[in-house]
Amino acid sequence: MNSKNNNIGFTLVELIVAVAISGVIMTGIYSAFKTQQDSYLVQEQVAEVQQNIRASIDYMMRDLRMAGFDPTQSGNFSITDVRSRDLDNVLDVGGNPAITFTVDLNEDGTLDLNETISYSLYEYPVSTPADSDGISDLSLTQGGGGRQLLGESIIAMGLAYSYVGAGGDVVTDAGGNVIWAIDSDNDNDLDRDLDTNNDGVIDIADNPLGTALATDIDIENIVAIKIWLLAQTKARNQYFTENRTFVVANQRITPNDNNRHRLMETTVQCRNMGL
Incomplete structure:
Protein backbone atom coordinates (compact mmCIF):
# COMPACT_ATOMS: atom_id res chain seq x y z
CA MET A 1 0.00 0.00 0.00
CA ASN A 2 1.27 3.43 -0.88
CA SER A 3 2.12 5.23 2.39
CA LYS A 4 1.33 8.61 0.81
CA ASN A 5 -2.39 7.78 0.88
CA ASN A 6 -2.25 7.57 4.71
CA ASN A 7 -1.08 11.21 5.17
CA ILE A 8 -4.48 12.83 4.46
CA GLY A 9 -5.41 15.54 7.11
CA PHE A 10 -4.00 18.71 8.70
CA THR A 11 -0.60 19.17 10.11
CA LEU A 12 -0.12 20.79 13.53
CA VAL A 13 1.15 23.95 11.87
CA GLU A 14 -1.94 24.15 9.67
CA LEU A 15 -4.20 23.70 12.69
CA ILE A 16 -2.40 26.46 14.57
CA VAL A 17 -2.73 28.80 11.59
CA ALA A 18 -6.42 27.95 11.19
CA VAL A 19 -7.08 28.56 14.89
CA ALA A 20 -5.18 31.87 14.76
CA ILE A 21 -7.15 33.06 11.71
CA SER A 22 -10.43 32.00 13.32
CA GLY A 23 -9.44 33.88 16.47
CA VAL A 24 -8.73 37.03 14.52
CA ILE A 25 -12.06 36.77 12.70
CA MET A 26 -14.00 36.10 15.91
CA THR A 27 -12.24 38.98 17.65
CA GLY A 28 -13.23 41.28 14.79
CA ILE A 29 -16.82 40.08 14.87
CA TYR A 30 -17.03 40.55 18.64
CA SER A 31 -15.40 43.99 18.44
CA ALA A 32 -17.91 45.09 15.79
CA PHE A 33 -20.79 43.68 17.86
CA LYS A 34 -19.53 45.38 21.03
CA THR A 35 -19.15 48.71 19.23
CA GLN A 36 -22.65 48.48 17.83
CA GLN A 37 -24.04 47.39 21.19
CA ASP A 38 -22.33 50.28 23.02
CA SER A 39 -23.54 52.74 20.39
CA TYR A 40 -27.09 51.43 20.71
CA LEU A 41 -27.01 51.74 24.51
CA VAL A 42 -25.65 55.29 24.31
CA GLN A 43 -28.33 56.32 21.82
CA GLU A 44 -31.00 54.68 23.95
CA GLN A 45 -29.81 56.52 27.07
CA VAL A 46 -29.55 59.86 25.28
CA ALA A 47 -33.01 59.40 23.75
CA GLU A 48 -34.41 58.66 27.21
CA VAL A 49 -32.81 61.81 28.64
CA GLN A 50 -34.05 63.96 25.78
CA GLN A 51 -37.58 62.58 26.05
CA ASN A 52 -37.54 63.08 29.82
CA ILE A 53 -36.31 66.67 29.67
CA ARG A 54 -38.61 67.59 26.78
CA ALA A 55 -41.67 66.21 28.56
CA SER A 56 -40.70 68.04 31.76
CA ILE A 57 -40.21 71.39 30.09
CA ASP A 58 -43.41 71.04 28.04
CA TYR A 59 -45.36 70.38 31.25
CA MET A 60 -43.81 73.40 32.92
CA MET A 61 -44.56 75.63 29.95
CA ARG A 62 -48.21 74.59 29.92
CA ASP A 63 -48.65 75.47 33.59
CA LEU A 64 -46.55 78.64 33.65
CA ARG A 65 -48.46 80.14 30.73
CA MET A 66 -51.51 80.10 33.00
CA ALA A 67 -49.78 81.61 36.05
CA GLY A 68 -51.99 84.35 37.50
CA PHE A 69 -55.06 83.36 35.49
CA ASP A 70 -57.80 85.38 37.20
CA PRO A 71 -60.86 85.78 34.96
CA THR A 72 -62.96 87.39 37.69
CA GLN A 73 -60.19 89.91 38.51
CA SER A 74 -60.29 88.85 42.16
CA GLY A 75 -56.63 89.68 42.73
CA ASN A 76 -56.09 86.28 44.37
CA PHE A 77 -53.91 84.77 41.64
CA SER A 78 -50.33 85.50 40.59
CA ILE A 79 -46.74 84.29 40.83
CA THR A 80 -46.28 84.12 44.60
CA ASP A 81 -42.76 82.83 45.27
CA VAL A 82 -39.48 82.69 43.30
CA ARG A 83 -37.12 82.03 46.21
CA SER A 84 -34.50 79.26 46.08
CA ARG A 85 -34.93 76.07 48.08
CA ASP A 86 -32.85 73.07 49.04
CA LEU A 87 -33.81 69.53 48.10
CA ASP A 88 -35.94 69.27 51.25
CA ASN A 89 -37.99 72.30 50.10
CA VAL A 90 -36.52 74.57 52.78
CA LEU A 91 -35.77 78.17 51.78
CA ASP A 92 -32.05 78.44 51.04
CA VAL A 93 -30.34 81.38 49.33
CA GLY A 94 -27.70 78.96 48.03
CA GLY A 95 -30.23 76.34 46.98
CA ASN A 96 -31.98 75.52 43.72
CA PRO A 97 -34.36 77.82 41.85
CA ALA A 98 -38.04 77.15 42.48
CA ILE A 99 -41.33 78.81 41.62
CA THR A 100 -44.83 78.86 43.10
CA PHE A 101 -47.88 80.40 41.44
CA THR A 102 -51.66 80.31 41.57
CA VAL A 103 -54.23 79.73 38.84
CA ASP A 104 -58.02 80.07 39.03
CA LEU A 105 -58.76 76.72 37.45
CA ASN A 106 -62.50 76.74 38.14
CA GLU A 107 -62.82 80.48 37.43
CA ASP A 108 -64.72 81.27 40.64
CA GLY A 109 -62.35 83.91 42.02
CA THR A 110 -61.57 81.86 45.14
CA LEU A 111 -58.15 80.29 45.76
CA ASP A 112 -58.77 76.57 46.22
CA LEU A 113 -56.28 73.97 47.46
CA ASN A 114 -55.47 72.54 44.03
CA GLU A 115 -54.93 75.98 42.48
CA TYR A 122 -35.86 67.20 45.09
CA GLU A 123 -34.60 63.64 45.52
CA TYR A 124 -37.04 60.90 44.66
CA PRO A 125 -38.28 58.95 46.49
CA VAL A 126 -38.68 61.29 49.46
CA SER A 127 -40.19 58.74 51.83
CA THR A 128 -37.45 56.13 51.37
CA PRO A 129 -34.10 57.96 51.10
CA ALA A 130 -32.24 54.66 51.20
CA ASP A 131 -33.66 53.90 47.75
CA SER A 132 -32.63 57.27 46.30
CA ASP A 133 -29.95 57.27 43.60
CA GLY A 134 -28.41 60.51 44.87
CA ILE A 135 -29.42 62.41 41.73
CA SER A 136 -31.91 65.27 41.94
CA ASP A 137 -35.24 65.10 40.13
CA LEU A 138 -37.86 67.64 39.10
CA SER A 139 -40.99 67.80 41.24
CA LEU A 140 -44.46 69.21 40.75
CA THR A 141 -46.61 70.15 43.73
CA GLN A 142 -50.29 70.89 43.27
CA GLY A 143 -52.72 70.93 46.16
CA GLY A 144 -51.99 69.05 49.36
CA GLY A 145 -50.51 65.90 47.87
CA GLY A 146 -46.88 66.85 48.40
CA ARG A 147 -44.16 66.88 45.77
CA GLN A 148 -44.67 64.47 42.89
CA LEU A 149 -42.06 63.21 40.42
CA LEU A 150 -42.19 65.00 37.08
CA GLY A 151 -38.74 64.43 35.57
CA GLU A 152 -35.97 62.07 36.61
CA SER A 153 -32.24 62.90 36.76
CA ILE A 154 -32.72 66.66 36.38
CA ILE A 155 -29.49 67.79 38.02
CA ALA A 156 -30.04 71.53 37.61
CA MET A 157 -32.87 73.97 36.93
CA GLY A 158 -32.55 77.64 36.09
CA LEU A 159 -35.24 80.33 36.13
CA ALA A 160 -34.96 83.97 35.07
CA TYR A 161 -37.67 86.56 34.61
CA SER A 162 -38.50 89.49 32.37
CA TYR A 163 -40.80 92.16 33.72
CA VAL A 164 -42.73 95.31 32.87
CA GLY A 165 -42.06 98.83 34.12
CA ALA A 166 -44.44 101.54 35.26
CA GLY A 167 -45.65 102.16 31.72
CA GLY A 168 -46.52 98.52 31.14
CA ASP A 169 -43.69 97.88 28.66
CA VAL A 170 -41.14 95.08 29.02
CA VAL A 171 -37.98 96.55 30.55
CA THR A 172 -34.83 96.39 28.41
CA ASP A 173 -31.20 97.37 28.84
CA ALA A 174 -29.36 100.21 27.10
CA GLY A 175 -28.93 98.06 24.01
CA GLY A 176 -32.62 97.28 23.76
CA ASN A 177 -32.23 93.68 25.01
CA VAL A 178 -34.77 92.21 27.40
CA ILE A 179 -33.51 92.09 30.98
CA TRP A 180 -33.60 88.60 32.49
CA ALA A 181 -33.51 88.96 36.25
CA ILE A 182 -33.26 86.69 39.28
CA ASP A 183 -33.82 86.95 43.02
CA SER A 184 -30.24 86.55 44.27
CA ASP A 185 -30.85 87.25 47.97
CA ASN A 186 -34.06 85.25 48.48
CA ASP A 187 -36.23 88.20 49.50
CA ASN A 188 -38.80 87.39 46.77
CA ASP A 189 -37.92 90.45 44.67
CA LEU A 190 -35.92 90.46 41.45
CA ASP A 191 -32.59 92.21 41.92
CA ARG A 192 -29.94 91.15 39.38
CA ASP A 193 -29.74 90.99 35.57
CA LEU A 194 -28.03 87.88 34.16
CA ASP A 195 -27.14 89.40 30.77
CA THR A 196 -24.12 91.24 32.11
CA ASN A 197 -22.57 92.07 28.72
CA ASN A 198 -25.90 93.25 27.25
CA ASP A 199 -25.68 91.12 24.12
CA GLY A 200 -29.16 89.62 24.43
CA VAL A 201 -27.86 86.12 25.29
CA ILE A 202 -27.14 84.50 28.64
CA ASP A 203 -24.03 82.42 28.09
CA ILE A 204 -20.53 81.64 29.36
CA ALA A 205 -19.42 85.20 28.58
CA ASP A 206 -21.74 86.63 31.25
CA ASN A 207 -20.80 87.04 34.89
CA PRO A 208 -22.86 84.46 36.84
CA LEU A 209 -23.22 86.96 39.70
CA GLY A 210 -25.26 89.20 37.42
CA THR A 211 -25.54 92.98 37.43
CA ALA A 212 -27.52 94.77 40.13
CA LEU A 213 -30.81 96.31 39.01
CA ALA A 214 -31.39 99.96 39.85
CA THR A 215 -34.25 98.95 42.15
CA ASP A 216 -35.72 95.64 43.29
CA ILE A 217 -38.65 94.47 41.18
CA ASP A 218 -41.87 93.05 42.61
CA ILE A 219 -42.57 89.60 41.19
CA GLU A 220 -46.10 90.72 40.23
CA ASN A 221 -44.43 92.58 37.34
CA ILE A 222 -43.13 89.35 35.78
CA VAL A 223 -44.39 88.74 32.25
CA ALA A 224 -42.10 85.97 30.94
CA ILE A 225 -39.95 83.19 32.34
CA LYS A 226 -36.82 81.67 30.86
CA ILE A 227 -36.37 78.03 31.87
CA TRP A 228 -33.24 75.89 31.79
CA LEU A 229 -33.24 72.16 32.60
CA LEU A 230 -30.03 70.11 32.69
CA ALA A 231 -30.46 66.32 32.76
CA GLN A 232 -28.07 63.41 32.75
CA THR A 233 -28.16 59.73 31.84
CA LYS A 234 -28.64 57.28 34.68
CA ALA A 235 -25.90 54.92 33.49
CA ARG A 236 -22.24 55.86 33.37
CA ASN A 237 -19.93 55.23 30.42
CA GLN A 238 -16.34 54.61 31.48
CA TYR A 239 -15.10 55.55 28.02
CA PHE A 240 -16.74 58.98 28.09
CA THR A 241 -16.14 62.09 30.18
CA GLU A 242 -18.54 65.07 30.17
CA ASN A 243 -16.24 68.07 30.52
CA ARG A 244 -18.39 70.74 28.90
CA THR A 245 -19.51 73.70 30.96
CA PHE A 246 -23.26 74.23 30.92
CA VAL A 247 -24.84 77.62 31.54
CA VAL A 248 -28.02 77.20 33.61
CA ALA A 249 -29.18 80.75 34.42
CA ASN A 250 -26.64 81.98 37.00
CA GLN A 251 -25.07 78.53 37.42
CA ARG A 252 -21.97 77.25 35.62
CA ILE A 253 -21.89 73.46 35.76
CA THR A 254 -18.96 71.34 34.55
CA PRO A 255 -19.88 67.73 35.44
CA ASN A 256 -16.51 66.04 34.76
CA ASP A 257 -18.17 62.67 35.13
CA ASN A 258 -19.00 59.67 32.94
CA ASN A 259 -22.66 60.56 32.35
CA ARG A 260 -23.96 62.17 29.20
CA HIS A 261 -25.87 65.42 29.73
CA ARG A 262 -28.47 67.37 27.80
CA LEU A 263 -29.49 71.01 28.38
CA MET A 264 -32.77 72.49 27.21
CA GLU A 265 -33.71 76.16 27.37
CA THR A 266 -37.00 77.82 26.52
CA THR A 267 -39.01 80.96 27.23
CA VAL A 268 -42.61 81.09 28.46
CA GLN A 269 -44.84 84.12 28.07
CA CYS A 270 -47.09 84.47 31.12
CA ARG A 271 -50.34 85.53 29.48
CA ASN A 272 -51.98 86.69 32.70
CA MET A 273 -49.11 88.48 34.45
CA GLY A 274 -48.08 92.12 34.32
CA LEU A 275 -51.49 93.28 33.12
Missing part, protein backbone atom coordinates in the same frame (compact mmCIF):
# COMPACT_ATOMS: atom_id res chain seq x y z
CA THR A 116 -51.45 76.53 43.99
CA ILE A 117 -48.71 74.99 41.84
CA SER A 118 -44.97 74.69 42.54
CA TYR A 119 -41.93 73.41 40.69
CA SER A 120 -38.70 72.56 42.49
CA LEU A 121 -35.86 70.05 42.59
Whole structure:
Protein backbone atom coordinates (compact mmCIF):
# COMPACT_ATOMS: atom_id res chain seq x y z
CA MET A 1 0.00 0.00 0.00
CA ASN A 2 1.27 3.43 -0.88
CA SER A 3 2.12 5.23 2.39
CA LYS A 4 1.33 8.61 0.81
CA ASN A 5 -2.39 7.78 0.88
CA ASN A 6 -2.25 7.57 4.71
CA ASN A 7 -1.08 11.21 5.17
CA ILE A 8 -4.48 12.83 4.46
CA GLY A 9 -5.41 15.54 7.11
CA PHE A 10 -4.00 18.71 8.70
CA THR A 11 -0.60 19.17 10.11
CA LEU A 12 -0.12 20.79 13.53
CA VAL A 13 1.15 23.95 11.87
CA GLU A 14 -1.94 24.15 9.67
CA LEU A 15 -4.20 23.70 12.69
CA ILE A 16 -2.40 26.46 14.57
CA VAL A 17 -2.73 28.80 11.59
CA ALA A 18 -6.42 27.95 11.19
CA VAL A 19 -7.08 28.56 14.89
CA ALA A 20 -5.18 31.87 14.76
CA ILE A 21 -7.15 33.06 11.71
CA SER A 22 -10.43 32.00 13.32
CA GLY A 23 -9.44 33.88 16.47
CA VAL A 24 -8.73 37.03 14.52
CA ILE A 25 -12.06 36.77 12.70
CA MET A 26 -14.00 36.10 15.91
CA THR A 27 -12.24 38.98 17.65
CA GLY A 28 -13.23 41.28 14.79
CA ILE A 29 -16.82 40.08 14.87
CA TYR A 30 -17.03 40.55 18.64
CA SER A 31 -15.40 43.99 18.44
CA ALA A 32 -17.91 45.09 15.79
CA PHE A 33 -20.79 43.68 17.86
CA LYS A 34 -19.53 45.38 21.03
CA THR A 35 -19.15 48.71 19.23
CA GLN A 36 -22.65 48.48 17.83
CA GLN A 37 -24.04 47.39 21.19
CA ASP A 38 -22.33 50.28 23.02
CA SER A 39 -23.54 52.74 20.39
CA TYR A 40 -27.09 51.43 20.71
CA LEU A 41 -27.01 51.74 24.51
CA VAL A 42 -25.65 55.29 24.31
CA GLN A 43 -28.33 56.32 21.82
CA GLU A 44 -31.00 54.68 23.95
CA GLN A 45 -29.81 56.52 27.07
CA VAL A 46 -29.55 59.86 25.28
CA ALA A 47 -33.01 59.40 23.75
CA GLU A 48 -34.41 58.66 27.21
CA VAL A 49 -32.81 61.81 28.64
CA GLN A 50 -34.05 63.96 25.78
CA GLN A 51 -37.58 62.58 26.05
CA ASN A 52 -37.54 63.08 29.82
CA ILE A 53 -36.31 66.67 29.67
CA ARG A 54 -38.61 67.59 26.78
CA ALA A 55 -41.67 66.21 28.56
CA SER A 56 -40.70 68.04 31.76
CA ILE A 57 -40.21 71.39 30.09
CA ASP A 58 -43.41 71.04 28.04
CA TYR A 59 -45.36 70.38 31.25
CA MET A 60 -43.81 73.40 32.92
CA MET A 61 -44.56 75.63 29.95
CA ARG A 62 -48.21 74.59 29.92
CA ASP A 63 -48.65 75.47 33.59
CA LEU A 64 -46.55 78.64 33.65
CA ARG A 65 -48.46 80.14 30.73
CA MET A 66 -51.51 80.10 33.00
CA ALA A 67 -49.78 81.61 36.05
CA GLY A 68 -51.99 84.35 37.50
CA PHE A 69 -55.06 83.36 35.49
CA ASP A 70 -57.80 85.38 37.20
CA PRO A 71 -60.86 85.78 34.96
CA THR A 72 -62.96 87.39 37.69
CA GLN A 73 -60.19 89.91 38.51
CA SER A 74 -60.29 88.85 42.16
CA GLY A 75 -56.63 89.68 42.73
CA ASN A 76 -56.09 86.28 44.37
CA PHE A 77 -53.91 84.77 41.64
CA SER A 78 -50.33 85.50 40.59
CA ILE A 79 -46.74 84.29 40.83
CA THR A 80 -46.28 84.12 44.60
CA ASP A 81 -42.76 82.83 45.27
CA VAL A 82 -39.48 82.69 43.30
CA ARG A 83 -37.12 82.03 46.21
CA SER A 84 -34.50 79.26 46.08
CA ARG A 85 -34.93 76.07 48.08
CA ASP A 86 -32.85 73.07 49.04
CA LEU A 87 -33.81 69.53 48.10
CA ASP A 88 -35.94 69.27 51.25
CA ASN A 89 -37.99 72.30 50.10
CA VAL A 90 -36.52 74.57 52.78
CA LEU A 91 -35.77 78.17 51.78
CA ASP A 92 -32.05 78.44 51.04
CA VAL A 93 -30.34 81.38 49.33
CA GLY A 94 -27.70 78.96 48.03
CA GLY A 95 -30.23 76.34 46.98
CA ASN A 96 -31.98 75.52 43.72
CA PRO A 97 -34.36 77.82 41.85
CA ALA A 98 -38.04 77.15 42.48
CA ILE A 99 -41.33 78.81 41.62
CA THR A 100 -44.83 78.86 43.10
CA PHE A 101 -47.88 80.40 41.44
CA THR A 102 -51.66 80.31 41.57
CA VAL A 103 -54.23 79.73 38.84
CA ASP A 104 -58.02 80.07 39.03
CA LEU A 105 -58.76 76.72 37.45
CA ASN A 106 -62.50 76.74 38.14
CA GLU A 107 -62.82 80.48 37.43
CA ASP A 108 -64.72 81.27 40.64
CA GLY A 109 -62.35 83.91 42.02
CA THR A 110 -61.57 81.86 45.14
CA LEU A 111 -58.15 80.29 45.76
CA ASP A 112 -58.77 76.57 46.22
CA LEU A 113 -56.28 73.97 47.46
CA ASN A 114 -55.47 72.54 44.03
CA GLU A 115 -54.93 75.98 42.48
CA THR A 116 -51.45 76.53 43.99
CA ILE A 117 -48.71 74.99 41.84
CA SER A 118 -44.97 74.69 42.54
CA TYR A 119 -41.93 73.41 40.69
CA SER A 120 -38.70 72.56 42.49
CA LEU A 121 -35.86 70.05 42.59
CA TYR A 122 -35.86 67.20 45.09
CA GLU A 123 -34.60 63.64 45.52
CA TYR A 124 -37.04 60.90 44.66
CA PRO A 125 -38.28 58.95 46.49
CA VAL A 126 -38.68 61.29 49.46
CA SER A 127 -40.19 58.74 51.83
CA THR A 128 -37.45 56.13 51.37
CA PRO A 129 -34.10 57.96 51.10
CA ALA A 130 -32.24 54.66 51.20
CA ASP A 131 -33.66 53.90 47.75
CA SER A 132 -32.63 57.27 46.30
CA ASP A 133 -29.95 57.27 43.60
CA GLY A 134 -28.41 60.51 44.87
CA ILE A 135 -29.42 62.41 41.73
CA SER A 136 -31.91 65.27 41.94
CA ASP A 137 -35.24 65.10 40.13
CA LEU A 138 -37.86 67.64 39.10
CA SER A 139 -40.99 67.80 41.24
CA LEU A 140 -44.46 69.21 40.75
CA THR A 141 -46.61 70.15 43.73
CA GLN A 142 -50.29 70.89 43.27
CA GLY A 143 -52.72 70.93 46.16
CA GLY A 144 -51.99 69.05 49.36
CA GLY A 145 -50.51 65.90 47.87
CA GLY A 146 -46.88 66.85 48.40
CA ARG A 147 -44.16 66.88 45.77
CA GLN A 148 -44.67 64.47 42.89
CA LEU A 149 -42.06 63.21 40.42
CA LEU A 150 -42.19 65.00 37.08
CA GLY A 151 -38.74 64.43 35.57
CA GLU A 152 -35.97 62.07 36.61
CA SER A 153 -32.24 62.90 36.76
CA ILE A 154 -32.72 66.66 36.38
CA ILE A 155 -29.49 67.79 38.02
CA ALA A 156 -30.04 71.53 37.61
CA MET A 157 -32.87 73.97 36.93
CA GLY A 158 -32.55 77.64 36.09
CA LEU A 159 -35.24 80.33 36.13
CA ALA A 160 -34.96 83.97 35.07
CA TYR A 161 -37.67 86.56 34.61
CA SER A 162 -38.50 89.49 32.37
CA TYR A 163 -40.80 92.16 33.72
CA VAL A 164 -42.73 95.31 32.87
CA GLY A 165 -42.06 98.83 34.12
CA ALA A 166 -44.44 101.54 35.26
CA GLY A 167 -45.65 102.16 31.72
CA GLY A 168 -46.52 98.52 31.14
CA ASP A 169 -43.69 97.88 28.66
CA VAL A 170 -41.14 95.08 29.02
CA VAL A 171 -37.98 96.55 30.55
CA THR A 172 -34.83 96.39 28.41
CA ASP A 173 -31.20 97.37 28.84
CA ALA A 174 -29.36 100.21 27.10
CA GLY A 175 -28.93 98.06 24.01
CA GLY A 176 -32.62 97.28 23.76
CA ASN A 177 -32.23 93.68 25.01
CA VAL A 178 -34.77 92.21 27.40
CA ILE A 179 -33.51 92.09 30.98
CA TRP A 180 -33.60 88.60 32.49
CA ALA A 181 -33.51 88.96 36.25
CA ILE A 182 -33.26 86.69 39.28
CA ASP A 183 -33.82 86.95 43.02
CA SER A 184 -30.24 86.55 44.27
CA ASP A 185 -30.85 87.25 47.97
CA ASN A 186 -34.06 85.25 48.48
CA ASP A 187 -36.23 88.20 49.50
CA ASN A 188 -38.80 87.39 46.77
CA ASP A 189 -37.92 90.45 44.67
CA LEU A 190 -35.92 90.46 41.45
CA ASP A 191 -32.59 92.21 41.92
CA ARG A 192 -29.94 91.15 39.38
CA ASP A 193 -29.74 90.99 35.57
CA LEU A 194 -28.03 87.88 34.16
CA ASP A 195 -27.14 89.40 30.77
CA THR A 196 -24.12 91.24 32.11
CA ASN A 197 -22.57 92.07 28.72
CA ASN A 198 -25.90 93.25 27.25
CA ASP A 199 -25.68 91.12 24.12
CA GLY A 200 -29.16 89.62 24.43
CA VAL A 201 -27.86 86.12 25.29
CA ILE A 202 -27.14 84.50 28.64
CA ASP A 203 -24.03 82.42 28.09
CA ILE A 204 -20.53 81.64 29.36
CA ALA A 205 -19.42 85.20 28.58
CA ASP A 206 -21.74 86.63 31.25
CA ASN A 207 -20.80 87.04 34.89
CA PRO A 208 -22.86 84.46 36.84
CA LEU A 209 -23.22 86.96 39.70
CA GLY A 210 -25.26 89.20 37.42
CA THR A 211 -25.54 92.98 37.43
CA ALA A 212 -27.52 94.77 40.13
CA LEU A 213 -30.81 96.31 39.01
CA ALA A 214 -31.39 99.96 39.85
CA THR A 215 -34.25 98.95 42.15
CA ASP A 216 -35.72 95.64 43.29
CA ILE A 217 -38.65 94.47 41.18
CA ASP A 218 -41.87 93.05 42.61
CA ILE A 219 -42.57 89.60 41.19
CA GLU A 220 -46.10 90.72 40.23
CA ASN A 221 -44.43 92.58 37.34
CA ILE A 222 -43.13 89.35 35.78
CA VAL A 223 -44.39 88.74 32.25
CA ALA A 224 -42.10 85.97 30.94
CA ILE A 225 -39.95 83.19 32.34
CA LYS A 226 -36.82 81.67 30.86
CA ILE A 227 -36.37 78.03 31.87
CA TRP A 228 -33.24 75.89 31.79
CA LEU A 229 -33.24 72.16 32.60
CA LEU A 230 -30.03 70.11 32.69
CA ALA A 231 -30.46 66.32 32.76
CA GLN A 232 -28.07 63.41 32.75
CA THR A 233 -28.16 59.73 31.84
CA LYS A 234 -28.64 57.28 34.68
CA ALA A 235 -25.90 54.92 33.49
CA ARG A 236 -22.24 55.86 33.37
CA ASN A 237 -19.93 55.23 30.42
CA GLN A 238 -16.34 54.61 31.48
CA TYR A 239 -15.10 55.55 28.02
CA PHE A 240 -16.74 58.98 28.09
CA THR A 241 -16.14 62.09 30.18
CA GLU A 242 -18.54 65.07 30.17
CA ASN A 243 -16.24 68.07 30.52
CA ARG A 244 -18.39 70.74 28.90
CA THR A 245 -19.51 73.70 30.96
CA PHE A 246 -23.26 74.23 30.92
CA VAL A 247 -24.84 77.62 31.54
CA VAL A 248 -28.02 77.20 33.61
CA ALA A 249 -29.18 80.75 34.42
CA ASN A 250 -26.64 81.98 37.00
CA GLN A 251 -25.07 78.53 37.42
CA ARG A 252 -21.97 77.25 35.62
CA ILE A 253 -21.89 73.46 35.76
CA THR A 254 -18.96 71.34 34.55
CA PRO A 255 -19.88 67.73 35.44
CA ASN A 256 -16.51 66.04 34.76
CA ASP A 257 -18.17 62.67 35.13
CA ASN A 258 -19.00 59.67 32.94
CA ASN A 259 -22.66 60.56 32.35
CA ARG A 260 -23.96 62.17 29.20
CA HIS A 261 -25.87 65.42 29.73
CA ARG A 262 -28.47 67.37 27.80
CA LEU A 263 -29.49 71.01 28.38
CA MET A 264 -32.77 72.49 27.21
CA GLU A 265 -33.71 76.16 27.37
CA THR A 266 -37.00 77.82 26.52
CA THR A 267 -39.01 80.96 27.23
CA VAL A 268 -42.61 81.09 28.46
CA GLN A 269 -44.84 84.12 28.07
CA CYS A 270 -47.09 84.47 31.12
CA ARG A 271 -50.34 85.53 29.48
CA ASN A 272 -51.98 86.69 32.70
CA MET A 273 -49.11 88.48 34.45
CA GLY A 274 -48.08 92.12 34.32
CA LEU A 275 -51.49 93.28 33.12
